[in-house]
Amino acid sequence: MATPLPLNCWRQKCLSRPFPSTRLFSTTSTKLALPVATKKSGATVKGQKKSARIKSKAPPKSTAKPPMPGERKAMRKRIVLSNTNALEVDGLVDLSREMTGSLQNHAGKVVGLEGATVDGLRAVEAFKTTQGWGLFRRPAVLIREESVQLGRRLVGVEQGKETLRVVVDGAKGTGKSMLLLQAMATAFVRGWIVLNVPEAQEVVNAVNDYAAIPGTTPTLWSQPAYTANWLAQIAKANGPILNTLKVSQKHNLPITVPSDTTLTRLCELGARDSDAAWPVFQALWSEITAPGRPPILMAVDSLSYIMDLSQYRDPDFNLIHSHDLVLVKHLTDYLSGTRTLPNGGAILAATSRSHAPVSLSMNLAITQQVERQKGEEITERDPYERKYDQRAESSLKGVEVLMLKGLSKVEARGLMEYWAASGVLRQRVDERTVAEKWALAGNGVVGEIQRGALRMRI
Amino acid sequence: MVFILGINFPETRIIQKSLQSFYGIGHQHSSRILAKYSIIPTQRLGGISAKTISAITAELSGMTIETDLRRKMQENIRRLRDMGSYRGRRHAMGLPVRGQRTRSQILTSRKLNRVERFN
Amino acid sequence: MKVSWLPATLKETRQCASAPRSISFSRQRGVNIRPRNFTTSTKLRAGIAAAEFDFEGQDGEGGKRPPFYARLLPCSPSYFTAQPLFTDNLLAVQTLLERYGNLPTVKPGEAPRVVWRPLADYRDSVGEVVQASKYSKILQVLHRLNHIHPSLMPEPVKDALNEYKRDINPFRNVVKVAPIDKMGRTLGAGRRKASTARAWLVEGTGEVLVNGKSLVDAFGRVHDRESAIWALKATDRVDKYNVWALVMGGGTTGQAEALTLAVGKALMAHEPALKPALRRAGCVTRDPRRVERKKPGHDKARKMPAWVKR
Numbered sequence: 069m070a071t072p073l074p075l076n077c078w079r080q081k082c083l084s085r086p087f088p089s090t091r092l093f094s095t096t097s098t099k100l101a102l103p104v105a106t107k108k109s110g111a112t113v114k115g116q117k118k119s120a121r122i123k124s125k126a127p128p129k130s131t132a133k134p135p136m137p138g139e140r141k142a143m144r145k146r147i148v149l150s151n152t153n154a155l156e157v158d159g160l161v162d163l164s165r166e167m168t169g170s171l172q173n174h175a176g177k178v179v180g181l182e183g184a185t186v187d188g189l190r191a192v193e194a195f196k197t198t199q200g201w202g203l204f205r206r207p208a209v210l211i212r213e214e215s216v217q218l219g220r221r222l223v224g225v226e227q228g229k230e231t232l233r234v235v236v237d238g239a240k241g242t243g244k245s246m247l248l249l250q251a252m253a254t255a256f257v258r259g260w261i262v263l264n265v266p267e268a269q270e271v272v273n274a275v276n277d278y279a280a281i282p283g284t285t286p287t288l289w290s291q292p293a294y295t296a297n298w299l300a301q302i303a304k305a306n307g308p309i310l311n312t313l314k315v316s317q318k319h320n321l322p323i324t325v326p327s328d329t330t331l332t333r334l335c336e337l338g339a340r341d342s343d344a345a346w347p348v349f350q351a352l353w354s355e356i357t358a359p360g361r362p363p364i365l366m367a368v369d370s371l372s373y374i375m376d377l378s379q380y381r382d383p384d385f386n387l388i389h390s391h392d393l394v395l396v397k398h399l400t401d402y403l404s405g406t407r408t409l410p411n412g413g414a415i416l417a418a419t420s421r422s423h424a425p426v427s428l429s430m431n432l433a434i435t436q437q438v439e440r441q442k443g444e445e446i447t448e449r450d451p452y453e454r455k456y457d458q459r460a461e462s463s464l465k466g467v468e469v470l471m472l473k474g475l476s477k478v479e480a481r482g483l484m485e486y487w488a489a490s491g492v493l494r495q496r497v498d499e500r501t502v503a504e505k506w507a508l509a510g511n512g513v514v515g516e517i518q519r520g521a522l523r524m525r526i
Numbered sequence: 527m528v529f530i531l532g533i534n535f536p537e538t539r540i541i542q543k544s545l546q547s548f549y550g551i552g553h554q555h556s557s558r559i560l561a562k563y564s565i566i567p568t569q570r571l572g573g574i575s576a577k578t579i580s581a582i583t584a585e586l587s588g589m590t591i592e593t594d595l596r597r598k599m600q601e602n603i604r605r606l607r608d609m610g611s612y613r614g615r616r617h618a619m620g621l622p623v624r625g626q627r628t629r630s631q632i633l634t635s636r637k638l639n640r641v642e643r644f645n
Numbered sequence: 646m647k648v649s650w651l652p653a654t655l656k657e658t659r660q661c662a663s664a665p666r667s668i669s670f671s672r673q674r675g676v677n678i679r680p681r682n683f684t685t686s687t688k689l690r691a692g693i694a695a696a697e698f699d700f701e702g703q704d705g706e707g708g709k710r711p712p713f714y715a716r717l718l719p720c721s722p723s724y725f726t727a728q729p730l731f732t733d734n735l736l737a738v739q740t741l742l743e744r745y746g747n748l749p750t751v752k753p754g755e756a757p758r759v760v761w762r763p764l765a766d767y768r769d770s771v772g773e774v775v776q777a778s779k780y781s782k783i784l785q786v787l788h789r790l791n792h793i794h795p796s797l798m799p800e801p802v803k804d805a806l807n808e809y810k811r812d813i814n815p816f817r818n819v820v821k822v823a824p825i826d827k828m829g830r831t832l833g834a835g836r837r838k839a840s841t842a843r844a845w846l847v848e849g850t851g852e853v854l855v856n857g858k859s860l861v862d863a864f865g866r867v868h869d870r871e872s873a874i875w876a877l878k879a880t881d882r883v884d885k886y887n888v889w890a891l892v893m894g895g896g897t898t899g900q901a902e903a904l905t906l907a908v909g910k911a912l913m914a915h916e917p918a919l920k921p922a923l924r925r926a927g928c929v930t931r932d933p934r935r936v937e938r939k940k941p942g943h944d945k946a947r948k949m950p951a952w953v954k955r
Contacts, residue, residue, distance in 0.1 A: 239862070274566045277573070289564075381561035474859075477850075503884030507851040507877075508870050510861025520867055 147195045148202035149186060155491040156205050163209070168254045171211055171219040176478045178486040180208040181253055184308070188256040191305035192264035194249045194367075200518060203492050210483045210514075212243070214472060215250050222254055225412050226363050232414035233403055235371060235464065237434050238472025240421035241515025247472065248367045248418050255365035260413065261306050261356055263298075265399065268370045269424075270294070272390050274379035281346070281394065288394045289380065295345035295395060296338060299352070303335035309362060310335065316358060319351040331355055346394060353398075357410055364413035368399055370420035375427040375460035391459050404463040417467075429457045433464035438471055474512025477502055483514070484521060493521050528571040528579060531586045537572030544571060545582075549645070550591035559585060600643060607641050617641055728773040735779075738786040738805060745799055750792040758816040759791055761809050783809070823914035831914035835906025837932055840895030842903035846911035849887030851877075855904070856892055863892075869901035876909035879926035880919050886912070906931060 135143075161167070162182040167174065181189070186207055195201055209215075218234070225232045236244045248264075255262050265271060276294040280287050303310060310331040319325065322344045323337055331352060338348025356364060368374070374396045377387040390396045401407040402415045419430070432449055439446045449456060475483070481502045487493035495501055509516035527534045528544075535544045545556040560567060562585070563578050571579075590598060606614035616623045622635045638645070719725070723732035750756075762770075764780050787809050790802050825831050830845045853874060855863035864870045873890075877883045888908055892900040909928030913920055923929050937946035944950055 239859075241861070275568060277564075277566055277569065279564055380566070381557075383562045383564070385558050385561045499884070500881060503851050504878060507853055507874060507883045508860065508867065510859035510870075511852050513859070513861050516861050 145197065147190065147197060149190070149195065149207050151202055151204055153491075154203060154205040155489065157208070157486060157489045160208060160486075163253055163257055165257050165259075168219055168257055169223055171216045174211045175213060175216050176211070176476075176482040178208045178210050178482060180206060185253050185256045188262065188305045189249060189252055191301060192252065192262055192367075193266035193301070194252050194264060196245060196266075199246065200522065203522060204490050208486065209246065209250050209253065210475075210479060210486070211250075212475060212479045214247060214470060218247065218251055218470065219254055222251060222258075222365075222414060225414055226258065226260075227412075229363075229410070229412035231402065231405070231408040231412070232416075232468070233405060233466070234414065234416050234468045234470050235403075235434060235437075236416060236418040236470045236472065238419075238421075239510075239513060241513045241519075242472040242474065243514045244418040244420075244472055245369055246514075247470070248369060248416055251414070251416055252365060252367055255363075255414075256305075258363075259309060260363045260365050261302075261309055261361075263302055263364065263366045264305075265298075265366075265368045268368050268373040268396075271393065271396055272373050272378035272380070274381075278380050278393070280382075286392065287382065288392055288397065289388055290346040290394050292342035292345050295349055296340075296342040298395075299335045299345055299349055300339035302352070303332045303339065307332055313355065313361065315351075315355060317351075317354060319347075319354070321347050321351060323348070325351075359410065361411050363411050364409050366399060366402060366413070366415040368403075368415075368417040370424050371417040372419060372424045372427040372430050374400065375430045375463070376425060376457055389459060391463065400463040403467060405466060427457065427460060428453060428455050429460040430464060432456070433461060433467070434469050437464075437467060437469040441469065474510065475506075475514050475517070476512065477506055480506050480512050480514075480517055483517070487521065495521075528574075529583070530579060531583050531592075535571055537570065539571050540567075541565060541569050541571050541574060542567050545586075548586065548591050550589070550595040551586075555589075596644060600641075603641055603643055617643075728771070728775055728779070730771045731773055731775050731779060731783075734771075735783050735786075738783055738790065741802055741805055742786050742790060745790070745793060745802055748793045748797050748799075751794055753792070756792045757795065758814075759806070760811045760814055760816065761787060762811050766811075767809075822917055823910065825914060831911045833907040833910030833912070833914065835903045835908075835910060835931070837902040837906065838895045838899030838935065840892060840899035840903040842890055842892045842900065842907040844888055844890040844904060844907035844911050846886050846888055846908065846915060848885060848915075851884040851887065853888045853890075855888075855890045855900075864897055864901055866897065869897050872898075872901040873904040874908060875905045875926065876912050876923060876928040879928065880912065880922050882912065886915070902932070 157178075157180075160178065160180045161174070162180045163185065164182070167179070189195060189207075195207070201207055221232055221234075224230075236247050238244050252262050252264060270276070271291070271294060276291045278289045278291050281290050313331045315325060315327065315329045315331065315334055323341055325334060325337060329337075334348060334352055334355070338345045338352070355361070374390040376390060378390045378393060378396075380388040380393070382388050391400055399415065399417075402409065403417060419434070432447065436446050481497065481499075484493060484497045484502060484505065488495065488497045505517050505520050506512045508520050528537060528539075529535075530544060531548065533547075542556045542560060545551050545559060546553065551559075557567065559582060560569075563581060565574065565578070603614070603617050607618055608614070613623050617639050618641055620636045620639050621628055622632055623639060626632070626635075721729060721733050723729045723736065726732045761784050764775070764777050767780055768775050787806060791806060793799075793802060823831055823833065828847070830847045833844050833846065835842045835844070853860045855873065860870050860873060864873060871878065874883060874888065877886060877888070888911075890904055890907065892904060894900075895903070905928050909923045909926075913923060913929075920929065939946055942949075
């Protein structure tokens with residue numbers, strides 16, 4: 069053990085620090101010594117600085133129960149059709165069978181929908197969450213110029229037993245889906261059978277199971293779960309009519325269907341067994357297209373989804389074309405006119421302008437048809453563009469196009485008067501306010517009028 | 527519970543995820559297997575028939591995955607090492623093999639690059 | 646006496662000296678425009694100091710020697726006031742008023758609008774420290790003189806008034822009204838931030854097209870749509886005109902508010918009487934604010950980098 073350095077060393081002095089008495093050659097003893105108890109009186113220990121940082125607490129754990137599976141989706145898709153706080157509108161006429169023949173008498177006015185129609189529309193999911201049904205006492209629709217046109221055509225094809233093929237197009241918020249709803253309401257009122265695909269996206273975006281149909285070339289694909297669901301929807305919506313109709317033909321079905329079954333029952337049987345859903349749908353279709361049965365209305369929303377490749381894949385990992393899905397094929401066969409409805413009826417398709425994929429062929433077909441209807445020069449397809457879809461083009465050949473524009477001022481006024489009568493619009497409805505809202509909504513785009521008048525609170 | 531290749535999965539598990547839990551099956555392989563059996567990517571194990579499950583198991587057992595794949599990879603690295611190649615040396619040293627700079631950020635190679643590699 | 650060699654100031658003094666009784670009011674230039682010379686050169690000093698006496702009197706050429714006075718007389722009786730030039734000017738206009746004050750006048754308020762030279766300008770030209778209250782005395786007289794009926798306005802008064810008028814008469818600056826073309830359109834232009842807008846307004850039913858698109862397509866925000874046709878909305882003219890507009894540059898807010906101005910100006914061309922209403926609605930004044938430029942040494946326009954000790 070070495071002696072410590074002398075305390076009076078001049079070098080030590082200049083360091084101006086007390087010389088540690090334990091500074092020995094070996095440090096073992098100091099290390100082994102018991103640690104000196106630190107003072108507890110808040111004095112900061114050297115090397116343990118007080119920082120300004122505040123320790124963040126762990127976020128409080130939520131004690132609320134997480135929603136049950138499917139609950140969120142149910143909330144998202146919930147449709148409220150009535151608001152008890154809204155006023156009852158006096159003199160609101162309901163859409164009736166007699167009225168559908170002469171809708172022009174009600175042009176620019178709002179008409180109500182009666183209970184049975186509303187039930188049917190709800191069952192086919194014609195109402196959408198974005199349409200603001202929850203603001204009013206009961207569902208009602210504005211009869212606009214296009215509604216009158218379409219209504220007249222529907223009545224016409226019912227009498228002439230023709231097939232009406234219409235694509236409804238127009239800018240965002242011009243009421244395309246609403247026009248489909250009106251057509252469906254007309255169909256329900258007139259005793260048609262209504263089949264609706266409320267969102268074409270769900271048919272093609274690979275969220276429902278699919279299976280190849282054996283013995284088809286090129287291979288066709290069925291969607292058992294979706295079809296089963298659809299059958300249930302059809303049965304529920306068209307119950308009053310299908311209940312009166314009975315199975316009249318022989319069908320080769322994987323399930324046993326007793327003779328003398330109502331068509332509602334047939335649908336329910338198909339809905340119960342998803343593997344049998346598609347054959348049951350085919351049976352149902354042959355029943356309802358048999359002679360003497362009522363006309364049929366088929367409606368599709370967001371058409372551009374089924375005008376391109378789907379998200380499904382075949383065993384070779386190629387994307388399946390939407391038209392190879394039997395359900396879509398069923399619709400496009402009637403849309404293209406390769407099949408017709410023997411008892412008359414219509415297939416209506418509406419395009420979507422919100423987040424829908426761009427289908428060049430569909431857009432071109434619509435442009436060409438509009439030009440043809442106006443008698444203008446027809447746009448040629450772009451020779452340098454490769455994204456055209458031959459099948460989409462052929463499926464839209466000769467389809468009538470109903471181009472929606474903004475409302476006229478008279479229609480806008482009728483609508484706003486209805487809002488005011490419901491107590492939703494708290495403003496005097498005069499020429500000035502109508503003109504102002506009409507101009508602000510880009511020349512009467514109805515969705516924008518609603519947004520400006522009902523949603524915005526400035 | 528669903529058995530795939532001797533491993534138990536809960537029925538609520540998405541099939542693509544459970545397939546990807548096997549070493550050697552990623553997005554590409556799992557998607558192709560699903561396409562082969564016409565299963566949608568969001569399908570859960572509970573909704574698949576036992577027949578399809580056994581077919582998928584058979585499909586997987588024919589593939590070089592899990593232990594086989596690990597062994598194969600280790601053999602490849604060992605071959606490089608035994609040859610005394612540059613790549614082999616880098617593996618042994620736990621350094622980047624493909625010419626990356628080593629001044630900073632070589633944690634991944636330090637973790638993975640070794641002769642007895644497991645993952 | 647030969648005076649050609651003398652400095653200008655003194656020359657006058659000499660001339661005054663040679664005509665002692667007729668004190669030079671006839672000079673009466675309204676204002677001595679010559680600015681005061683601040684140098685201390687000999688020339689100036691020569692101007693201030695009296696000239697040497699010529700006792701010999703050799704300059705007389707015609708034999709007749711001009712009368713000689715022992716001391717010099719100042720050219721103006723106000724020479725010994727605090728502000729001699731100002732006093733001269735005031736006296737001059739007052740004399741004019743005395744002389745022509747009884748001419749017929751126009752009614753108050755009907756005289757031609759004139760803007761007089763500001764005090765600072767007058768001070769500069771005179772070179773004296775003139776109080777505002779003093780200058781207002783001149784202006785008061787001028788105001789009265791200005792009310793003399795224009796058809797009878799005498800020449801000297803005109804000259805005096807002109808002397809005190811500003812070079813530019815802002816009252817003559819009248820805004821040109823944009824014409825209505827043969828198609829019934831008017832064009833207005835507006836700017837805001839980095840956007841420029843041109844709007845053509847024609848009588849119609851309230852249709853609006855911006856860059857060929859409807860208002861909804863052009864502006865996603867309802868607020869922007871409102872600003873675009875704010876000029877029409879604020880004056881209740883939404884359903885009276887159609888708008889066809891071109892907008893360039895900037896973002897949506899800038900474009901919408903540039904349109905406010907453009908539509909407002911085009912509307913003013915149709916109905917000039919709406920100007921006060923439009924001004925109240927904020928459709929006339931251009932908002933001059935722009936993005937402030939970034940400066941060197943700053944992170945943004947004003948933000949400085951974080952300051953760290955060492």
